[in-house]
Amino acid sequence: MPTESDKPLRDRVKLLGRLLGDTLRDREGRPVLDAVETLRQGFTELRRQPDAPIEIRERLMRLIAALNPDMLNHVVRAFSAYFTLANIAEEDFQHQQRREQVRRSKSLWRGSFDETLRSLRTAGLDASQLQALLDQLCFMPVFTAHPTEAKRRVLLGAQRRIFLTNGKLDNPALNKYQRAEVVEELRSQVQILWKTEEVRSYKPQVRDEIKNGLYYFRESIFQALPLLYRNLERALGAVYADQGGKNAVRIPSLLRFGSWIGGDRDGNPFVTPETTALAVRLQAQDILREYLRRVEELNRHLTYSSSLVTPSPVFSAHLDADVQRMQALFSDAPRQYAQEPYRRKFFLIYHRLQHNLERIHAQIAGRPDQVPVPFWGYASAQEFLDELYIIRDSLLAHGDGAVADGELKDLIRLAETFGFHLASLDVRQESGRHTAAVTEIFAMAPNLPDYAALSETERLTTLGELLAQPGTPLLYCEAFSPATRETLDVFQVMARMREEIGPRAFDNYVISMTHEASHVLEVLFLASFAGLAGRRADGGWHCEIRVAPLFETIADLQRVESVLTQLLDQPAYRELLTASGGVQDVMVGYSDSCKDGGILASNWGLYQAQRQAVALASARGFGCRLFHGRGGTVGRGGGPTHDAILAQPSGTVRGQIKITEQGEVLSFKYQNLETAIYELTLGITGLMKASRHLVQEIAADPPDASAVMSELASHGEAVYRALTEHTPGFIDYFYTATPVSEIGQLNIGSRPSHRAKGDRSKYSVRAIPWMFGWGQSRHTLPGWYGIGSALAAWRGDDPERLATLQRLYRDWPFFHALLNNSQMSLSKVDLGIAREYARLCEDADTEAHIFACFQEEYLRSCREILAVAQLPTLLDENPTLAKSLERRNPYLDPLNHIQVTVLKRYRQALRDHGADAPEAALWLQPLLRSINALAAGMRNTG
Numbered sequence: 001m002p003t004e005s006d007k008p009l010r011d012r013v014k015l016l017g018r019l020l021g022d023t024l025r026d027r028e029g030r031p032v033l034d035a036v037e038t039l040r041q042g043f044t045e046l047r048r049q050p051d052a053p054i055e056i057r058e059r060l061m062r063l064i065a066a067l068n069p070d071m072l073n074h075v076v077r078a079f080s081a082y083f084t085l086a087n088i089a090e091e092d093f094q095h096q097q098r099r100e101q102v103r104r105s106k107s108l109w110r111g112s113f114d115e116t117l118r119s120l121r122t123a124g125l126d127a128s129q130l131q132a133l134l135d136q137l138c139f140m141p142v143f144t145a146h147p148t149e150a151k152r153r154v155l156l157g158a159q160r161r162i163f164l165t166n167g168k169l170d171n172p173a174l175n176k177y178q179r180a181e182v183v184e185e186l187r188s189q190v191q192i193l194w195k196t197e198e199v200r201s202y203k204p205q206v207r208d209e210i211k212n213g214l215y216y217f218r219e220s221i222f223q224a225l226p227l228l229y230r231n232l233e234r235a236l237g238a239v240y241a242d243q244g245g246k247n248a249v250r251i252p253s254l255l256r257f258g259s260w261i262g263g264d265r266d267g268n269p270f271v272t273p274e275t276t277a278l279a280v281r282l283q284a285q286d287i288l289r290e291y292l293r294r295v296e297e298l299n300r301h302l303t304y305s306s307s308l309v310t311p312s313p314v315f316s317a318h319l320d321a322d323v324q325r326m327q328a329l330f331s332d333a334p335r336q337y338a339q340e341p342y343r344r345k346f347f348l349i350y351h352r353l354q355h356n357l358e359r360i361h362a363q364i365a366g367r368p369d370q371v372p373v374p375f376w377g378y379a380s381a382q383e384f385l386d387e388l389y390i391i392r393d394s395l396l397a398h399g400d401g402a403v404a405d406g407e408l409k410d411l412i413r414l415a416e417t418f419g420f421h422l423a424s425l426d427v428r429q430e431s432g433r434h435t436a437a438v439t440e441i442f443a444m445a446p447n448l449p450d451y452a453a454l455s456e457t458e459r460l461t462t463l464g465e466l467l468a469q470p471g472t473p474l475l476y477c478e479a480f481s482p483a484t485r486e487t488l489d490v491f492q493v494m495a496r497m498r499e500e501i502g503p504r505a506f507d508n509y510v511i512s513m514t515h516e517a518s519h520v521l522e523v524l525f526l527a528s529f530a531g532l533a534g535r536r537a538d539g540g541w542h543c544e545i546r547v548a549p550l551f552e553t554i555a556d557l558q559r560v561e562s563v564l565t566q567l568l569d570q571p572a573y574r575e576l577l578t579a580s581g582g583v584q585d586v587m588v589g590y591s592d593s594c595k596d597g598g599i600l601a602s603n604w605g606l607y608q609a610q611r612q613a614v615a616l617a618s619a620r621g622f623g624c625r626l627f628h629g630r631g632g633t634v635g636r637g638g639g640p641t642h643d644a645i646l647a648q649p650s651g652t653v654r655g656q657i658k659i660t661e662q663g664e665v666l667s668f669k670y671q672n673l674e675t676a677i678y679e680l681t682l683g684i685t686g687l688m689k690a691s692r693h694l695v696q697e698i699a700a701d702p703p704d705a706s707a708v709m710s711e712l713a714s715h716g717e718a719v720y721r722a723l724t725e726h727t728p729g730f731i732d733y734f735y736t737a738t739p740v741s742e743i744g745q746l747n748i749g750s751r752p753s754h755r756a757k758g759d760r761s762k763y764s765v766r767a768i769p770w771m772f773g774w775g776q777s778r779h780t781l782p783g784w785y786g787i788g789s790a791l792a793a794w795r796g797d798d799p800e801r802l803a804t805l806q807r808l809y810r811d812w813p814f815f816h817a818l819l820n821n822s823q824m825s826l827s828k829v830d831l832g833i834a835r836e837y838a839r840l841c842e843d844a845d846t847e848a849h850i851f852a853c854f855q856e857e858y859l860r861s862c863r864e865i866l867a868v869a870q871l872p873t874l875l876d877e878n879p880t881l882a883k884s885l886e887r888r889n890p891y892l893d894p895l896n897h898i899q900v901t902v903l904k905r906y907r908q909a910l911r912d913h914g915a916d917a918p919e920a921a922l923w924l925q926p927l928l929r930s931i932n933a934l935a936a937g938m939r940n941t942g
Contacts, residue, residue: 006883009093012166013887015183016085019190024078027194032074038063039075044890064894064901072926076898079891080933081194086891087936088163090884095674096170111642113235116685120692127243129695134252136655136694139683140507142258142426142627143216144662145209153215156671158196160219162189163672198932206262206275213261214286216670217422222290224676225255225417226410231681253416254684257423258507258658259283264428265490266512267766273489276427280497280505281364283422287414288357291384292350294411299346301407304400311341315394318387322348326376342391349387352376356420363500381419381502388412424507427490428550431511431519437484438463438522444477456516456566463521464572466528470535473528491530491545498544507546508585508627508658514549515559517566517573523547524576533576543580548627552589554597554717557605560586561612568620577622586613587627587658591767598720598786603818604713607649614652627658641679645686647817650701653690659683705812708794708804715793716786723785723853729846737837737847739903740765740773742927775828776934777837778896779854783825788861791868805868819865823874826865827885828938829858833896840903892937899930 024033042060046052067075101108108114120130168174168182204212229251237245262279265271311319319341323330329351330336337344355377362370378384388411395404435451442451454462466473480488497505509527511519524547528534532545549567551557567573568584577584588609593602610626617624630644645653661669669679692698724730735741774781795801808815834854841847862874875882906923913919 006093008096009089010887012089012093012169013086016089016166016186016190017082019183019187020078020081020085020194022187023191023194024074027191028074032071032078035063035067035071035075036078039894040890043893046893047890060894061897064897067898069922069926072898072902073929076895076926076929076933077194077198079895080198080929080936081190082891083888083933083936084159084193085162085190086887088159088166091672091675092163092166092170094880095167095678098678111682111685113232113681113685114238116688117235117239119689121239123692123696125692125696127240127248130240131249133655133688133691133695134249134254137252137254137684137687137691138256138656139254139680139687140256140258140656140658141680141683142260142658142660143213143423143666144260144264144660145206145213145262153212155193155196155198156215156219156667158189158193160671162186162193165189198929206268206270207278210262210279210282213259213666214282214422216666216676217257217286218290220670220673220676221257222414223673224680226413227673228255228677228680228684229413231677232684253413254687255417255680257417258426259423260426260428260660263425263506266428266430273486273493276425276490277493277497278364280421280425280501281360283425284420284501285357285360285364287418287420287422288353288360290414291411292353292357294407294414295346295350295353298407298411299343299350302342302346302403303340304342306339306341309398309400312390312394312397315345315390316341318390319345319348326351345387345391349384352378353384378420381415381421381504384420385412385415388415419502419504421501421505424504426508426510426548427494427506428510428512429487429490431513431515431522433483433487434511434519434522434526437480437487437526440480440484441475444479456518459516459518460521460566460570463518463525464570467521467524467534467572467576470537470539472531472534475529488526488529491527491532494527494545495530495532503544508548508587509545510548510550510587510627512550512552512589513556514551514563515556517563517570520547520549520567521570521573524573541575541579543576546580546583546585548585548587550587550589550629551609552592552596552629554593554601554605557588557593557609560609561616564613564616568616568622574620582621583623583625583656584613584617585625585627585658586610587629589629591629591771594782595767595770597717598724599783599818599822600713600716600786600790601720603814604709607709607814610652611649614649614654623654624652625654625656625658626652629660630662640682642682642686643813643817643820645683645690647814648690649814650698651693653687655687655691655694657687657690701814702808702812704804705808705815708808709815712790712794715790718786719789719857720786723850723857727850727853729841729843730850732843733838733841733846733850734773736841738773738777738779739899739927739931740769742903742906742924743769743772743776743931745924745928772935775938776899776931778828778830778833779837780825780828781854784822784829784861785854785857787819787822788857788859788864791864792860802867806870809868809870819869820877822861823865823869823878824881826858826862827874827882830889830893830896831855831858833893833900836897836900840900840907888937892934895930895933895937899927899934902927902930 021033021037024036039060042056046057046060098109098112117130120133125133165182165186168185169179174182232251233246236249236251240249259279262271262275262282265276323344326348329348337347355372355375359371359375359377362368388408392404392408392412395401395408439451442448449458449462451459451462475488494506494509509523511523514520524533524543524545527545533543535541549563551560551563564584564586568577586609588606590602590606593605596602597605613626614624626648628644641659644659645657668675670676771782791805795805809819810816835851838847838851838854841850866872866874869877871877873882875885902923906920906927909917909920909923
């Protein structure tokens, strides 16, 4: 129900909706607006009165059936535009609410720096313990390209402009004339939005995906980072004022960024070694441009005269040396900045960075002859950073700490975070590619055995012995298959880019489908040919590649203990791990494990795997950093990042964590500056709380939690597999009762939607279209199926067992987050609409049986979760999301009914005329638009 607290939001949504309606009327004509309004009002009435006369629904269905493809395009686009505007209004409203809390000096929101530091202070952490905790923290979001953001980049820019203009209306000082001007500005921007195509006309190339990822750095992250640290400093001053505040606690750089875009080649044939090199260079290009912009600003602002200040001797010596080395810059104006030492220094820094940028441009263009000569660029990012430290220390030395603490400190924060690489690229490849390459290399070497015939133990021994041989091995044969040649070339590119850009250009080499310990040694063996790992001639070990096995399926998660035990007990591997820093990286995949065994088995398997990985590494004297492959939807590990980090096994988050940011999550979190600060803060504060055990004893998990959860997971997995693997016709139901086949034509990513073309099995379809398809058809099945049966079977009619589950929900963050996230998925289910999709199934008996299973488990899951959480309705603890869905449903409903209608007509056209026929193309366009619109409305693609 509407409340007074969200009235400003409702008013703003109405204003934006009115501007959109005016645009529809003026640009497309009254019939389009009338159709949209009839559908909106009709479905709103149906939501308000579920028992409304059937004539109302039938009238709406007749209207949808009567719309021609051109009119459907307009109607679907109108609803999609509404969701875009509603999303903007909601995001701005939440930002204004947080700003109001700060203005009124109220207790700040959960996950803010203020709330987090106060909770740590209440827990007994003093300033020295806080310093020890901060010194161990590193939060690393990793941007990925699958699914590529469903919105085009030009559309993101239009939305950003609307967001900024909409924010002007929040200014209470506006008079009625100024407000009217802002509304007219909004009107023009809504008109531009309406005339901007939202569906890509071509499938994006990997280069496009790289640029999509870089967009967010330029748009918000470069500005967000310094502001985030200033927020932390303020909170530190407020909460730890009596212990010295920010003067007593040094805030290190807590953030690093990663990327898979251009490095993730698993299942994507378009990611080549050349693509990987391009990704690294484009990233370097963007951060160098940002440094140049900021250095130019500092050059204009730090106008100190040498007659009024005395820079430090170290600064003066460095300046004199630079002037001597680059005196050609002053040939036309030898006295330029002669009396302004800091301006002269930044002038020189600018030209050095410009040389670094020109070298990158030359390498991207394949023109090494265009590298400046003489080359004055920095040899490393650390050299650049050291110069900034010298300037800072000099300013402090003559009493200008406030200046040192301004723009210069912001630049230092960026340089500490981004280096010259911007985001450390991860490379990912499937284990079978490495095994095939090693097998081929062994086959061509007369002194090596038949690798394919070796047992796992023999493979580990043989690879370990080869890695232990001093020197970089040589390949004497060039007649490798294209696949093996490409695999080897990837490591050569990694070695070359490390040399060219810096040691942080790459972070992990991720091995998907890691089934054996030898899969990790195979990568190190292949990397040794590029000089990335092995033994030097003097016998010393070196390893410049951090290999992360990825455990994805339920079976893989159950193998973590055996694989890591074998791996960490292998002598050569232990030496290489020590040489690389002594930290074992382990990646766990949420998507495939959930698709494989359901939400309960997936979450519990991940929980146990993490505990085992950390314990095994710790027992052998190594650290362990967990890398979470989370997606946007609950079924792919999605949900609030702050809560997700707190829900990790107690003691396993040891100051460092990597988390993928996928698909639509990128635009939701990073399109706007204010939201980027908020989201990054939530990640850091979650990490701070979850890592408290590093400096203070904390309570363990409830003693009975593990046994209870093991039984629940077993029940849930059995029910999920019974439906998805043992129910006749289930896969046919999936392909007909969802738009999964059509999603592949949406042009939202370069990666194929199936592992094997033409294979319609559950194994072949990738997790993203699996989640996407179920979400579009309002089943959202992967995010909850099996939970109701598991809870009901475990507790039976025993009130004590129900009380146990209620206690775990209250006291155990993991269980609480699991059921909360499932509530989010359940809240997006609509049985009536899902039934319409089910009727697309060609076999009536299959449709009736599977839908009955789905409906029964849905009702059971709602009932059981509410009983355990002791809530009257789903999302009762998350009223913001509940209200958002309530606002959206009257707009989602017509879109779903339109999509069902268009799916029928498009598929009939395919059967009658074929895929290339104009009759099919006629219906494909509104269908693709409906997929985009529903993704915007439900705020997820997969």
